[in-house]
Amino acid sequence: RKEVEQDPGPFNVPEGATVAFNCTYSNSASQSFFWYRQDCRKEPKLLMSVYSSGNEDGRFTAQLNRASQYISLLIRDSKLSDSATYLCVVNRGNQGGKLIFGQGTELSVKP
Amino acid sequence: DTAVSQTPKYLVTQMGNDKSIKCEQNLGHDTMYWYKQDSKKFLKIMFSYNNKELIINETVPNRFSPKSPDKAHLNLHINSLELGDSAVYFCASSQDQGVSEQFFGPGTRLTVL
Numbered sequence: 001r002k003e004v005e006q007d008p009g010p011f012n013v014p015e016g017a018t019v020a021f022n023c024t025y026s027n028s029a030s031q032s033f034f035w036y037r038q039d040c041r042k043e044p045k046l047l048m049s050v051y052s053s054g055n056e057d058g059r060f061t062a063q064l065n066r067a068s069q070y071i072s073l074l075i076r077d078s079k080l081s082d083s084a085t086y087l088c089v090v091n092r093g094n095q096g097g098k099l100i101f102g103q104g105t106e107l108s109v110k111p
Numbered sequence: 112d113t114a115v116s117q118t119p120k121y122l123v124t125q126m127g128n129d130k131s132i133k134c135e136q137n138l139g140h141d142t143m144y145w146y147k148q149d150s151k152k153f154l155k156i157m158f159s160y161n162n163k164e165l166i167i168n169e170t171v172p173n174r175f176s177p178k179s180p181d182k183a184h185l186n187l188h189i190n191s192l193e194l195g196d197s198a199v200y201f202c203a204s205s206q207d208q209g210v211s212e213q214f215f216g217p218g219t220r221l222t223v224l
Contacts, residue, residue: 103152
């Protein structure tokens with residue numbers, strides 16, 4: 001079993017749709033959590049950090065449930081430019097900054 | 112201004128050859144990393160250096176040898192290349208080796224024939 005698991009993709013949604021991605025992690029010692037975005041043939045870029053209290057950045061909302069070891073990302077009012085692969089990422093914090101990546105979920109927003 | 116840069120962007124070579132990938136960051140960060148993204152798009156850490164000191168050395172073949180001449184540079188040398196080494200190699204850097212954001216370079220797409 002992989003340490004960080006995500007919904008299998010791809011998600012194909014129309015513009016304006018709301019889409020939710022889920023992720024679970026197995027190591028309870030994990031300390032920080034992120035969503036990264038990776039466009040086709042590009043490098044991953046930080047989309048947002050995820051906090052237990054939940055956090056929102058415009059159309060994006062991230063949630064963390066430490067008890068269930070579950071992370072989510074909600075995208076409202078999807079835009080064509082949201083098409084990308086979304087990577088759930090965990091940092092154990094005590095291993096030199098080592099990031100553990102999920103396999104990614106591909107999102108395709110159609111007109 | 113490019114924050115994390117890598118050269119070359121593409122590398123096509125024959126099995127058995129030795130090749131190097133270079134990485135430079137101009138962010139003033141202390142920590143740098145090498146990640147490998149395989150054909151299934153799975154990203155996995157290989158090495159990290161903090162201020163020129165090796166911190167993370169994942170289970171990779173010893174044909175892979177990182178070298179950090181200073182904290183702004185982290186190079187990756189690969190000996191005796193194999194077909195399975197074909198992947199995209201990403202360099203990244205962060206302010207420190209804790210939980211700070213990591214910034215990735217554009218990647219080097221290595222194809223071994």
